[in-house]
Amino acid sequence: MSPAQPPARGPGTDPRAAAAPGVDAPPKRRNTELALLGFAVVITIAGQCIVDITVTDALSPELATFSAWFAAIWLVAHLVVRRIAPYADPLILPCVALLSGIGLAMIHRLDIAGDQIGSAASREDAPVQLLWATVGLALFIGVLLVVRDHRVLSRYAYTLALVGIALLALPALLPDSISEVNGAKIWIRVAGFSIQPGEFAKICMIVFFAAYLVDKRDVLALASRRVLGLELPRGRDLGPVLVAWALSILVLVFERDLGSSLLLFGIFVVMLYVATERVSWLVIGLGLFAVGATAAYRLFGHVQARVDVWLDPFAYRNGAGYQLVQSLFGLGTGGLFGAGLGGGRPDQVPVAKTDFIAAALGEELGLFGLVAIIVVYLLLVERGLRTSLIVRDGFGKLLAAGLAFGVAWQLFVVLGGVTGLLPLTGLTTPFVAYGGSSLVANFALVAVLVRISDAARRPAAPPAPAPPRLGDAPTEIVQR
Amino acid sequence: MNAPLRRVAISVLVLFTLLIVNVNYIQVWRSADLRADPGNTRVLSEEYDRQRGSIVVAGNEIAVSTRTDDALTYLRQYPQGELYAAVTGYYSLLYSSSGLERTENDVLTGSDPRLFGRRLADLFTGRDLTGGNVVLTLDPAAQQAGMEGLDGVTGAVVALEPSTGKVLALGSTPSYDPTLLSSHDPDAIRAYADELGAQDPDPRLNQATSEIYPPGSIFKVIVSAAALEDGYTPQTTVPAPDVLTLPGTETPLRNFGNSSCNGGADQSLIDALTISCNTAFAQLGIDLGEEKVRDMAEAFGMTDETTELPLEVTGSTMGEIESDAALGQASIGQRNVRMTPVQAALIAATVANGGTQMKPYLVDQIQAPDLTVEDQTEPEESGSPISAETADELTDMMVSVVENGSGRRAQIDGVEVAGKTGTAQTGNDTPDHNWFIGFAPADDPQIAVAVFVANGGGTGGDVSAPIAQRVMSAYLQAQGSD
Numbered sequence: 011m012s013p014a015q016p017p018a019r020g021p022g023t024d025p026r027a028a029a030a031p032g033v034d035a036p037p038k039r040r041n042t043e044l045a046l047l048g049f050a051v052v053i054t055i056a057g058q059c060i061v062d063i064t065v066t067d068a069l070s071p072e073l074a075t076f077s078a079w080f081a082a083i084w085l086v087a088h089l090v091v092r093r094i095a096p097y098a099d100p101l102i103l104p105c106v107a108l109l110s111g112i113g114l115a116m117i118h119r120l121d122i123a124g125d126q127i128g129s130a131a132s133r134e135d136a137p138v139q140l141l142w143a144t145v146g147l148a149l150f151i152g153v154l155l156v157v158r159d160h161r162v163l164s165r166y167a168y169t170l171a172l173v174g175i176a177l178l179a180l181p182a183l184l185p186d187s188i189s190e191v192n193g194a195k196i197w198i199r200v201a202g203f204s205i206q207p208g209e210f211a212k213i214c215m216i217v218f219f220a221a222y223l224v225d226k227r228d229v230l231a232l233a234s235r236r237v238l239g240l241e242l243p244r245g246r247d248l249g250p251v252l253v254a255w256a257l258s259i260l261v262l263v264f265e266r267d268l269g270s271s272l273l274l275f276g277i278f279v280v281m282l283y284v285a286t287e288r289v290s291w292l293v294i295g296l297g298l299f300a301v302g303a304t305a306a307y308r309l310f311g312h313v314q315a316r317v318d319v320w321l322d323p324f325a326y327r328n329g330a331g332y333q334l335v336q337s338l339f340g341l342g343t344g345g346l347f348g349a350g351l352g353g354g355r356p357d358q359v360p361v362a363k364t365d366f367i368a369a370a371l372g373e374e375l376g377l378f379g380l381v382a383i384i385v386v387y388l389l390l391v392e393r394g395l396r397t398s399l400i401v402r403d404g405f406g407k408l409l410a411a412g413l414a415f416g417v418a419w420q421l422f423v424v425l426g427g428v429t430g431l432l433p434l435t436g437l438t439t440p441f442v443a444y445g446g447s448s449l450v451a452n453f454a455l456v457a458v459l460v461r462i463s464d465a466a467r468r469p470a471a472p473p474a475p476a477p478p479r480l481g482d483a484p485t486e487i488v489q490r
Numbered sequence: 491m492n493a494p495l496r497r498v499a500i501s502v503l504v505l506f507t508l509l510i511v512n513v514n515y516i517q518v519w520r521s522a523d524l525r526a527d528p529g530n531t532r533v534l535s536e537e538y539d540r541q542r543g544s545i546v547v548a549g550n551e552i553a554v555s556t557r558t559d560d561a562l563t564y565l566r567q568y569p570q571g572e573l574y575a576a577v578t579g580y581y582s583l584l585y586s587s588s589g590l591e592r593t594e595n596d597v598l599t600g601s602d603p604r605l606f607g608r609r610l611a612d613l614f615t616g617r618d619l620t621g622g623n624v625v626l627t628l629d630p631a632a633q634q635a636g637m638e639g640l641d642g643v644t645g646a647v648v649a650l651e652p653s654t655g656k657v658l659a660l661g662s663t664p665s666y667d668p669t670l671l672s673s674h675d676p677d678a679i680r681a682y683a684d685e686l687g688a689q690d691p692d693p694r695l696n697q698a699t700s701e702i703y704p705p706g707s708i709f710k711v712i713v714s715a716a717a718l719e720d721g722y723t724p725q726t727t728v729p730a731p732d733v734l735t736l737p738g739t740e741t742p743l744r745n746f747g748n749s750s751c752n753g754g755a756d757q758s759l760i761d762a763l764t765i766s767c768n769t770a771f772a773q774l775g776i777d778l779g780e781e782k783v784r785d786m787a788e789a790f791g792m793t794d795e796t797t798e799l800p801l802e803v804t805g806s807t808m809g810e811i812e813s814d815a816a817l818g819q820a821s822i823g824q825r826n827v828r829m830t831p832v833q834a835a836l837i838a839a840t841v842a843n844g845g846t847q848m849k850p851y852l853v854d855q856i857q858a859p860d861l862t863v864e865d866q867t868e869p870e871e872s873g874s875p876i877s878a879e880t881a882d883e884l885t886d887m888m889v890s891v892v893e894n895g896s897g898r899r900a901q902i903d904g905v906e907v908a909g910k911t912g913t914a915q916t917g918n919d920t921p922d923h924n925w926f927i928g929f930a931p932a933d934d935p936q937i938a939v940a941v942f943v944a945n946g947g948g949t950g951g952d953v954s955a956p957i958a959q960r961v962m963s964a965y966l967q968a969q970g971s972d
Contacts, residue, residue: 284494327529335529341516342524343532355532373532377517381510388506395499399492407491411498418502422509431512 036467039100040092046104047088051081054111057351061119064352070122072137079140080111083147090151094158095464099397102463105390106441106456110449112383113442114139115351116363116370123357135363135444142446146453153457160462164405167221174214175257177207182264189265196267208261208270209438209451212277213458216416219254219278220408223285227404231286254278255298259306266312269423269435275299276419281412285404320433333360337428340373341380348376363444365436368428383442384425391418394459401466410462413455528586538562543598543621543859545578545590547628553578553591553668555621562674566591571667573637576646576696577628577660577801577852580668584679588694589668590624590852593800597622597856604856604865622864625855627656632937635964637661639957644691645943646698648835649961652935654869655839655848657799659939659961660832666693699803702828703942706914706950707766707896708925709787709823711837713775714763714887716786718880720778724760724887728777730770736815743772743818746913746949760887764895766911768822775821780811783821789875790837791847792829799832799852806833823914834940838927841888842908842935845881847873889932892955897926900955902963906932909958911950921947926954930962937965 055077062069084107091098118136157163163170181189181196189197198205223230230247258275261267279295306313315330323331323338336359344354356362356370363370372380394414398407417440424439426432438448516524524530541564545553552574555564566581568574579589587595596602600621629649636647640663649659670682686693695701717726730751734743751757751767762770775783787808791797794807809826811817819825832850840847849872856865876884888908891897897909909928916923924946929938939958946953 280498284491284498287491287494338516338520339524339527339530339532341513342521342527343530345517345521345525358532372513372517377513380513380517384506384509384513388503391502392499395495395502399495399499404491407495411491411495415498415502418505422505425509426512429509429512429516431508 036097036469038096040088040096043091043098043100043103044088046100047084047107050104050108050111051077051084053108054080054115057112057115058118060351061115061122062352064350065119065122076137076140079144080114083143087147087150090154091460094154095460097464097467097469098460099393099463099467101389101393102456102460105386105393106453108386109383109390109441110143112371113367113439113444114143116356116367116374116442117444119352119374120357120363120370123355138446139444139449142449143453145446146450149450150453150457153454154461157458157461160406160409160458160465161403163217163409163458164221164224167218170214171218171222174211174218177211177214178257178261178270179264180207182261196265196270204447206438206445206447208265208267209447210454212270212273212416213413213451213455215274216277216281216412217409217458219281220405220412223281224404224408227285230282230291231288252298255302259302263310266310267436268313268316268433269437272423272435273416273420273437275302276423277412277416280415280419281408284411285408316433316435320430323430333366334428334430334434336360337366337369338430340369341429344373344376344380346377348372348374348379350374364438365424365434365443366428367443368425368439371442372429384421387417387421387440391415391421393463397459397463397466401462402470406462406465410459410466413459417452417455531583537599538564540564540599541620541859542566542581543600543623543857545574545594545598546623546625546857547574547633548630550630552626553581558674560674565674566669566672568668568672571669572665573633573661574628575665575668575693576662576698577626578668580671580694582671582679583674584676585671585683589696589801590626593798593802594624594853597624600859602856605858620859622859623857623861624853625857626852627651627658627854628660628852629658629965629968631968632659632939632961632965633661635659635960636939636941636957637663637665639941639960640943643943643946643953644697645941645946645954645957646696646701646831647939647941647957647961648698648831649937649939649965650835650839650848650850652839652842652929652938653848655850655872656854656869657850657852658937658965660698660799660801660852662693662695662697662699664689664691664693696801697942697944698831699799699801700830702804702806702830703923703944704825704827704914704916705823705829705834706912706923706925707768707771707823708834708837708910708912708927708940708950709821709827709829710763710766710771711841711884711888711910711927712787712790712792713771713778713783713821714759715790715841715876715880715884716778716782717759717774718883719786719876720782722759724883725758727756727758728762728770729773730755730757730762730767731773732769734769734772734818736772736818737776738813739815741815743769743822745769760890763887763910764890766891766896771821772818776814776818780817783817784808784811786875787827789873790840791833791872799850801852803832804830806830823912831940831942834925834927834942835938838909838929838940839935839938840875841881841884842929842938843881844878845874845876846871847875885932888928892928896949896951897928897955899951900926900928900959900962902930902959902966905930905963905966907959907962908932908935909955911955913949913951916945921945922949924948924950924953926950926958928955928958928962930966936969937962 114136117139121136188199196206196208258271261271282291319326319331323334327335340359351374354373356373359366359369391414398410401407420437420440423435424437427434438445440452542555544551553568555566558565579591581587581591598621605622632649636659645663647659647661651658666686732750732754736743745768792806794805796805797803806829816825820827849870851867855863858864885908888910892900892907892909896911900907900909907930912925914923924943927940929935939961941954941958943953
């Protein structure tokens with residue numbers, strides 16, 4: 011193991027340090043990452059123990075295997091990062107480990123809720139989720155290995171866009187029997203596996219947006235007319251935002267998936283704003299959103315139902331609002347300190363493991379626990395945005411910003427829905443909620459973020475020795 | 491691109507702040523409401539893990555939790571279920587809770603602030619958390635007599651100790667067995683609830699506290715009080731025609747059974763009350779004017795506001811008075827006048843206590859699990875609607891009702907009883923409601939009582955007075971033998 015500080019590289023040996031005093035190679039902080047990962051693993055294992063002891067009065071026999079496996083995943087992830095992305099941001103991985111660990115503990119806790127009265131039979135979802143985390147890790151390593159330089163991704167932007175749209179459209183085209191669960195056509199269910207292709211589509215689309223916007227930013231930013239004190243883009247430049255908007259609407263119409271629709275459009279508008287530095291795009295985006303939202307509310311029963319429940323969940327407490335009301339009961343009962351892991355009844359909220367896992371966490375860990383988890387997300391997102399700030403190339407900046415904002419936006423929409431701040435949409439809580447597609451896709455997302463942060467913090471390659479000025483060059487006598 | 495990036499970072503901060511503020515709002519600000527919501531079964535199932543405190547009447551537990559072997563550790567039982575159902579309510583898996591089980595929940599679960607020190611000690615000594623006991627003011631003899639008297643009818647009985655406001659009896663019929671609603675077998679609970687729901691009225695309705703009825707002639711006590719305070723004396727004569735045509739209408743107002751009060755001649759106030767002369771009181775009310783009658787009714791507590799025993803008591807009211815004709819009808823307790831039996835008992839108790847009204851209360855003590863007293867309710871005055879002099883005069887008039895008038899069947903051997911009967915028309919073809927309010931002994935009142943029988947079919951004197959008599963004599967006897 012290397013020491014916390016980068017290998018001694020005295021001023022005498024580092025040519026750049028000599029050239030620019032004070033600009034040292036940034037510390038890699040890999041040991042910080044390792045320590046924090048250890049911390050995340052310890053918290054996770056402690057969570058599992060508390061769950062077991064509280065609910066069943068005994069540690070489950072699988073605990074040792076589980077702990078070792080979980081620790082191994084993150085050790086491997088750490089070693090891979092240490093080897094092939096040594097300058098990566100040291101906080102990203104531990105945040106993800108902690109979130110997925112807390113998620114696993116809560117899923118395990120809901121698994122054994124069957125031992126409590128009046129609950130459904132127990133299931134074994136936590137091991138499955140651990141398996142998915144392992145698959146996610148494999149993808150994480152795969153992405154880091156294949157994508158040695160994130161700028162390569164921009165070459166495949168249009169391919170990825172096609173893949174993304176195909177993934178988005180696939181469930182809509184498949185028969186309901188394969189693609190519909192609880193009214194939303196966002197699944198592909200084959201041979202006992204359910205895949206939500208939208209989660210992968212999200213990443214593909216963000217890569218495409220980044221590449222496209224970097225390419226077109228000058229046109230989008232500069233050509234404009236001034237109307238009412240606002241720099242408005244030319245009509246023909248509205249194309250891309252209209253296409254993104256139309257895509258979101260199509261997702262909404264054909265897949266009845268409010269969440270993905272809102273997610274994609276939000277990310278696109280923010281990336282457009284970052285690329286062009288023009289507030290007018292935000293205004294246009296909001297305007298289009300308002301139009302779309304109003305139309306959707308007028309036209310679609312399922313959107314209307316969601317909004318009605320959001321406005322007054324208690325009026326629909328035994329019908330459409332049941333989930334949300336149960337979620338609020340759970341949160342309210344949890345109060346400041348929560349019922350303690352295993353001490354509450356989060357199983358009373360339908361689909362607690364997926365859509366409503368935040369309610370389960372709020373009930374058992376209380377306000378303090380839930381806010382702590384939100385802060386971990388905040389940390390993760392702000393590290394992503396910081397990466398975006400310091401990375402040198404425009405594509406990397408936009409990509410990191412898109413990915414980081416994507417996580418933030420998704421969390422806001424999900425948690426806002428579960429706590430009644432926004433209408434319920436049906437997105438998953440990233441890293442925490444049960445669900446293979448979401449977990450695996452988000453691991454890939456993190457891999458890209460880690461890759462960019464590695465590039466951002468890696469010292470610039472020593473500049474190639476400047477070609478000697480002509481006058482300084484010794485005259486060379488060419489002998490014939 | 492760094493400037494917009496910084497703004498995005500700040501926006502993310504704002505979004506997350508919104509989330510955190512909202513979570514605070516739900517988990518702190520609304521926490522108590524959400525916990526207490528009847529649809530929230532979490533708190534209930536958590537509560538089943540702890541021994542709930544008992545509800546105690548005269549040293550006997552009328553609601554008690556016993557340990558079982560099933561998953562819900564403690565079972566709630568009511569040894570004299572039907573007798574006290576109107577007070578205890580039930581504590582149900584499926585239907586939440588009602589009655590004192592609901593209002594005193596914090597004490598019974600042990601989470602009441604008054605038990606805080608106790609709870610802290612439990613936490614440190616590792617003892618299982620247990621709830622506190624709620625000791626009631628009820629008197630078993632009075633309660634028993636009242637519920638026996640109401641057997642087979644729909645009605646209510648409320649008895650108060652005039653000098654303190656202690657509730658001595660509070661019963662509602664038809665009654666039910668809360669034990670059956672509090673079992674751990676959901677199917678059995680549901681079956682019993684369906685059975686109760688099919689009855690008319692549903693026995694879970696509390697006739698004593700939740701239902702309001704036209705009081706009929708017992709309201710004449712209020713009108714009499716207003717007259718006495720206005721300078722009338724019991725001997726003041728008032729017009730008592732055989733038929734009173736209500737002012738501004740053609741509507742004739744008659745006496746009970748078309749009888750004559752005094753052959754059409756004027757009559758003294760005390761005689762008019764004794765025989766419950768409708769025409770005399772209708773005219774008296776009109777002469778006094780709406781303001782004086784309404785002020786007196788409100789001073790006695792008929793303010794249309796919900797009160798707490800801590801059982802919730804629906805507000806009684808004189809209602810809307812549209813005209814003098816309406817005032818005439820209201821003055822004999824008809825029209826829009828509505829009263830709970832608790833309010834009726836409170837009127838009798840106030841007169842009995844020399845015009846000073848004591849706030850009625852059901853919970854005498856809060857005890858810690860080891861029976862040490864953590865809180866003792868002190869009697870509290872809630873107003874003085876009439877002077878002591880008026881109260882004395884009113885007492886004389888009400889004694890006359892029992893001795894010479896419509897309330898004879900409330901007489902107790904060797905005890906002077908004061909009272910007033912009420913027979914209220916129900917407006918449709920159903921039989922009249924029958925009321926009696928009274929207190930005894932008239933010179934040193936120990937108990938004030940109100941008895942209500944819905945659609946009793948007779949008069950207040952026939953139907954309700956004997957029940958009130960049973961309650962008062964049972965109580966006085968039990969007190970005397972102590």
